Amino acid sequence: MFFGGNASEAPFTMFDWQHAAALALLAAAIAFVRLCKNCSPNRKLELTAALLLAGLEVWYQLWLFITGRWDIHHALPLELSNIMVIFTIVLLLTRNQFVFEVVFMAGIASAMMAFLTPVLSFGLPHARYFHFFLTHGAIIVTGFYFLWLHRFSLSFRSVWLTLLILNILLPFIWFVNRMTGGNYWFIMDRPDGTSLLDLFGGQPWHIIGMEVTAAAAFLLLWLIFGDWRKKPPA
Template sequence: MEPVDRFVPYGPSHWALMALIVGGSVVLAVLGRRLGAASTDRWCRAFALVVLGFNLPLLAYRLTPGQWEITHSLPLHLCDLAWAVAAWALWTRGRSPHALLYFWGLTLTPQAMITPALDSPDFPHLDFVEFWGQHLLVIWSAAFLTWGVGLRPDWRGYRLAVAVTVLWGLAMLAFNARFGTNYGFVSSKPDNPSLLDLMGGWPWYLAVELVVGMSAWALLTWPWTRRQGSA
């Protein structure tokens, strides 16, 4: 039987956090729609500082000699890059960082939360807080900027997100081969059950993941561009 102090997928803490993510996203979207221009700027920059204030100390801690391990200490997973992009998008409200945040934050980050690769004690262990806090802030940022502030994805942003993601995947394949790591799970599947288990063995699951991802991102882009075209 799993020890009660360990995180258990779809246990009470997992369900509570999923509800918090959805509820917080709705609240932030509603809040964003009610803010004036000056308030929006202040809220976006304050939110960016919250994202940085949460993640940077944890990153620095993971790089200390007592915590350093090349297999997991570097911020090279897409979810690690996503929080940096979230802070960038919140601070600047630029189209490019928002596009990356929209596609990464609303497809890849939720996937990581539905099938979490987390083997640690439950709350309030630091590993638990880091994993869920990082992912939660990314999704909240994407919801706030998209449905609250009103930033919209388009086909240019779609192409950018695909290109950046493919280049990142190729870089991770090279890095993993050189250092024996598995950042991005591009060199092998994670040990925990995930959607990748439905996509065949390596390297075929990478091609399937790319096709499925591009198709899903296209479907997430089309409604917004359709509205723009009919406006």
């Protein structure tokens, strides 16, 4: 049940107690980082977190392969969350301001969406449940850790720079989809079930919807946490 490939043995249901528990733990982790904002950054903690994240991603690929769930249509580590995990690992290793901006904008926005509307079949006590929420939670918590403990800054440049990075990656993801028949980043079609993208219609309009949604999310993050709030009035 803990590692098996049959989701019916430990199903996940959105908005039930398992989902609520994950959201509550995420909120507690963010609050804890906020309370520790005057603490010194811990290099050993950062390196350990980077190693843990890398190990979780390797485990996930191995689990997909061993259980027969690996398929080139969906299992390549090219979803935005996979890419943001890589960016988060790089941030933890390098403490780079540019990487931080991408993680905080694209990473937190996408991971928060994943927390609120998780695309997940396996619930407790399955390992996939822990993998899903640990990796997405690590992206979010790492972003706030570098914002509050390292005091990295977010400018308006962070918004358009992150949008630029995503749009540079977009043609590559589209090409992979064409070659594999996949739907990474939901470029080829909207996700199954109800989503915000339903408001924009079918292809290619839903891609415009994703651009608008991303820009709005990044702007909101900048308005709440951006360095403009620290500037004294003229």
